[in-house]
Amino acid sequence: MNGIHDMGGMQDMGPIENEKNEPVFHARWEGQVYAMYILSGAWRKWNIDRARYERELIPPAEYLRMSYYEKWLTGFVELLVGRGLITRTEAESGVPSADSHKATPPVSADMVLPMLAKGRPAMRNVAVAPSFHVGQRVRARNMNPITHTRLPRYARGRTGTIERDHGVFVFPDTNAVFQGEKPQHVFSVLFTARELWGEQAAPQDSVYIDMWDDYLEPA
Amino acid sequence: MTTNRRDFLTAAVTAVGAAVTPDLSHAHEHDHEHQAVPSDPTLRVKALESLLVEKGLVDRSAVDTLIDAYEHKIGPRNGARVVARAWVDPAYKQRLLTNSDAAMAELGYGGLQGEHMVVIENMPKVHHLVVCTLCSCYPWPVLGLPPVWYKSAPYRSRAVIDPRGVLREFGLELAADVEVRVWDSTAEVRYLVLPERPPGTEALNEEALAALVTRDAMIGVAKVMPPQEGGRK
Numbered sequence: 001m002n003g004i005h006d007m008g009g010m011q012d013m014g015p016i017e018n019e020k021n022e023p024v025f026h027a028r029w030e031g032q033v034y035a036m037y038i039l040s041g042a043w044r045k046w047n048i049d050r051a052r053y054e055r056e057l058i059p060p061a062e063y064l065r066m067s068y069y070e071k072w073l074t075g076f077v078e079l080l081v082g083r084g085l086i087t088r089t090e091a092e093s094g095v096p097s098a099d100s101h102k103a104t105p106p107v108s109a110d111m112v113l114p115m116l117a118k119g120r121p122a123m124r125n126v127a128v129a130p131s132f133h134v135g136q137r138v139r140a141r142n143m144n145p146i147t148h149t150r151l152p153r154y155a156r157g158r159t160g161t162i163e164r165d166h167g168v169f170v171f172p173d174t175n176a177v178f179q180g181e182k183p184q185h186v187f188s189v190l191f192t193a194r195e196l197w198g199e200q201a202a203p204q205d206s207v208y209i210d211m212w213d214d215y216l217e218p219a
Numbered sequence: 220m221t222t223n224r225r226d227f228l229t230a231a232v233t234a235v236g237a238a239v240t241p242d243l244s245h246a247h248e249h250d251h252e253h254q255a256v257p258s259d260p261t262l263r264v265k266a267l268e269s270l271l272v273e274k275g276l277v278d279r280s281a282v283d284t285l286i287d288a289y290e291h292k293i294g295p296r297n298g299a300r301v302v303a304r305a306w307v308d309p310a311y312k313q314r315l316l317t318n319s320d321a322a323m324a325e326l327g328y329g330g331l332q333g334e335h336m337v338v339i340e341n342m343p344k345v346h347h348l349v350v351c352t353l354c355s356c357y358p359w360p361v362l363g364l365p366p367v368w369y370k371s372a373p374y375r376s377r378a379v380i381d382p383r384g385v386l387r388e389f390g391l392e393l394a395a396d397v398e399v400r401v402w403d404s405t406a407e408v409r410y411l412v413l414p415e416r417p418p419g420t421e422a423l424n425e426e427a428l429a430a431l432v433t434r435d436a437m438i439g440v441a442k443v444m445p446p447q448e449g450g451r452k
Contacts, residue, residue: 005353005354006352006353007352007353007372007375007376008350008352008353008375008376008378008379008380008403009352009376009379009380010372010376010377011376011377011380011381013371013372013373013376013377014372014373015373015388016368016371016373016374016377016385016388016389017367017368017371017373018366018368018389018435019366019367019368022366022367023290024289024290024294024363024364025286025289025290026367027260027261028261029260029261029263029264029265031286031289031290032264032265032268032282032286033264034285034286034289034364035281035282035283035285035286036267036268036271036277036282038285038331039277039278039281039282039285040271040276040277043276052353052354055354064372068355068367068370069260070260073260073263073264073267077267080271085274085276086270086271086274086276090270090274091267091270094266094267094269094270095270095273096270096273096274100274102273102274102275103274103275103276104275105275105276105277105278105281107277107278107281108278108280108281109278109280109281109283109284111281112281112284112285112288113284113288113292115331116285116288116293116330116331116360117329117330118330118331119329119330119331119332119333119334120331120334121334121335122334122335122407123334123335123407150353150405150406151405152352152353152403152405154352154379154380166335166337166406166408167335169406169407170407186406186407186408188408193399196379196380197380201380202383202395202399204396204398204399205382205383205398205399205400205401206398206399206400206401207379207400207401207402207403208400208401208402208403209403209405210403210404210405210406210408211405211406212406
């Protein structure tokens, strides 16, 4: 989706505010949103790509206005409701419906650190042939899907070089809409700054972008 | 669905109302629980937590444990230890650059949002800078959760098109002959910059070196500075 979240290359967004001695969370509720979202992921009702997609669906003006954890809160509620863990009525009232049965949380306090250490790997140990090899010249496809993608607009149609093959990973474009993991190779692709931005860029500078096989074509 | 969604978002936005972005210049001068942060998100999240706990979807003590982990255990000090080890142990540095995950695991680091990590080395004529233009991807096991600026529109938008201008804003002016490489974290690979070891640190041990390494240097918006005369600033 050509949404506001795809910000690479935009200008005039203002100065970068580097807060000194910044706390991890600026308020208790931010930590709660963060933690509840991570813990609820253990129900396996959604995946990380869907979670990102939900935040991208926040209307553009609101996306820019909201703080980071407000966006997470909004996306999290959409995940909970959309995947049936809670109802819209429950989300608005904060009270379980009369017919709600009590579940058992999948992650208890003693399971938190082991869960973090284990992570949720997106790499898949399946044999998939790569379409490209290191050193090959490639072009990022000119595509404009209306759903989730991780191919940033600023790279589309641009030509680069495969620098590294990261291995086989879940494909976000299908995974975000629950149409399967479609595992495929991810490559680090080098684009010169001038290929992306023209003559105003320094000639020796470059941008490395991670790209799935399906995002690329031979140049 | 679309109508419901928009209606809900509108309601949610109205509810959070004045919440917006906390005023960063003041937010840290007060105790956040009763200052600066508007009460509404606090109440709304409290209600959501009660709901999820009552429905048995989330364990409240697990929430507290998870918050505590990122406030006190998982943060940039982890990455600093990795960097310091690489500075004092050339064999470790080699492993770190060629198989970052295994080398991080040697020190006990890995896991959520750092399942697949790659370390990139700054050199006198090559400077690396990490960004996520699409959201907020960041190597949690070694840097913790990202600061607000890293997730903000100004940084996400400009890091790829004007990295030298961005670095200048952080107080880092690079010479014209330095090559800048920006890494946009668009996939599930997480990047950590191995900064250059500053001059004048030959006598320091690993622990003292780690104390010099900052979060910003491991993102690539700063260099590691030599120890200050008469102690660290």
